[in-house]
Amino acid sequence: MTSPSLRLSRIAIYTTLLAACALYLVPLLVMLLTSFKTPRTSAPATC
């Protein structure tokens, strides 16, 4: 017997949390992908 407003707020909460999860995982992804690149295609070795 959950009211519609309750469901809406639950959806909003999950959306926020999962979006934040995605944001937090991006650098990990970057590191992972870069580790597979050859020296030629990866980021130039800046100072």
Add this chain to the structure above:
Amino acid sequence: MTTAIAQRRASPLDALQRWLPKLVLAPSMLIVLVGFYGYILWTFILSFTNSSFMPSYKWVGLAQYARLMDNDRWWVASKNLLVFGGLFIAISLAVGVLLAVLLDQRIRREGFIRTVYLYPMALSMIVTGTAWKWLLNPGLGLDKLLRDWGWEGFRFDWLVDPDRVVYCLVIAAVWQASGFVMALFLAGLRGVDSSIVRAAQVDGASLPVIYLRIVLPSLRPVFFSALMILAHIAIKSFDLVAAMTAGGPGYASDLPAMFMYSFTFSRGQMGMGSASAILMLGAILAILVPYLYSELRGKRHD
């Protein structure tokens, strides 16, 4: 008669028992005295000398401090610390509290989501700095990705913009530390008596009001713990800057810790480096001492 004899017999062992804790602690105390306070004292002394590459003991009074005040790079570094520190602490607290409050709502897979937010804390600042350097690299990171996806006009060159580079540091540091703030607050929230929330619901308050006016105010000790830890991370942030921008472009993203290192060891200005270190210590003490004083005073009144 027998009691007197018993006392005398126990005496040598007794003395050893009294001295044993002190003996055990003595080496650590010695190391702390010498390695910690001793070196602080030495740095303090050096800041009044004209040391360059090697320590010298020619007294110059406050000359090094005067040179420091005249040094533009020092002012940039100090200003950066305030901006970086302020933003980093404020945003980390806000993000951490928000995530903790959301996670407190009986979420499924809470353990997994919590781990995702917390894992950055496990990385060293060097790794964090490097990863974000790639990510924010104009022409190679986020910049290139979004343009490849079609958003032609997008530019994200903050990393090489002297006015904006500090914000890049903030982003990386917040990414690393906000998970920790979240963990602190989640633990605090879990300790809140659930009947208080129910009482507030019966009284007619909605959940956001309950959190803002009742639950979070009761977590003031957690705020202070988080604040202390974040503040000390901010002041110590040497590795993040070194990995991400190396103080660049130019010295636009320099921080006092980095300034001190490069002047003392790379540039051979040990006197000025020591002066800057002492000023950093002074800043920390200025925050820490009043806080400790208020905490200890409060406890005695209880």
Add this chain to the structure above:
Amino acid sequence: MATLELRNVNKSYGSGLPDTLKNIELKIDSGEFLILVGPSGCGKSTLMNCIAGLEQISGGAILVDEADISGMSPKDRDIAMVFQSYALYPTMNVRDNIAFGLKIRKMPAAAIDEEVARVARLLQIEHLLARKPGQLSGGQQQRVAMGRALARRPKIYLFDEPLSNLDAKLRVEMRTEIKLMHQRLKTTTVYVTHDQIEAMTLGDKVAVMKDGLIQQFGTPQQIYNDPANLFVASFIGSPPMNFIPLRLQRREGRLQALLDSGQARCELPLGLSEAGLEDRDVILGIRPEQISLAPGEGNGMPSIRAEVQITEPTGPDLLVFVTLNQTKVCCRLAPDVPARVGDSLTLQFDPARVLLFDAASGERLGAIGNPPASKGNVAQFKGR
């Protein structure tokens, strides 16, 4: 003040688990004090949370003043609640704690101050208004919690085991205060407790619960004198009712119970005369205070001689334990009865007060609602 009715209320926490609340039906009038009493896990707190709106019911309806509030959120239900742990807002002082609900409802500041003053006077907490909950004792915190509920002037008051966290002496004091307050304010109240003394002294109506079901709903006197089943009979009353398992016999057309103390036998005639009850396993229930010392010359009441096994002087009474039908039976006698372990006493029973329960189901045999013959018949302390 409002009437409260629960119609066929059900609550379950999901498939596979047994229902926490099953078919709860009860009704109280405006101003009545309802007690929900039962052992831990019986569902009384869940029922209270459902009335408050903190939990949703799975079936049935809750009606306040004939209006269905089952779908409303707690803040719309116009109820106030006092919790076992007081649940005061720790960062606010007492005044703000009491005023919080009123502020949320946007009451004007002057009216709020007036309410706070009224409530503080009523509960004698005026000198505590500036303090924070952490600086108050348990009893003071409880008063503030009650003040917070009173200030709202709701239709129904809910008390969730409010006295359980207090020490024994304070509990007795607060119990009397709650009763006085109820007499003055005539508030419709639902009160949850596991303490049967609170149930008996505070309630206008009592609902005894077990395993999510209401075992009996009635006035305290009804519950005490006329329990519907074994559980209710054993739960209310301290020391608890004696239960003697036996088999009924039919003698001269009337049903009798045979009591055997090892020394003597006694036939206890019973008022029931239904067919089919003889040779049935039943449990005979009689309260310790309904067993007394037989007077020297006898007075026609069935009596039996038994050996004293244990004596427990409690101060106001002397509890004497004998064995009847191999069961330990407790008798409450006057404190100055000279009984020692090993003595033989002649004890008498009033057959009109004796209750019979079916051994298998625990249900009471015979019509409930038949009052005992007459109060004067209970031969208490006649043996002195």
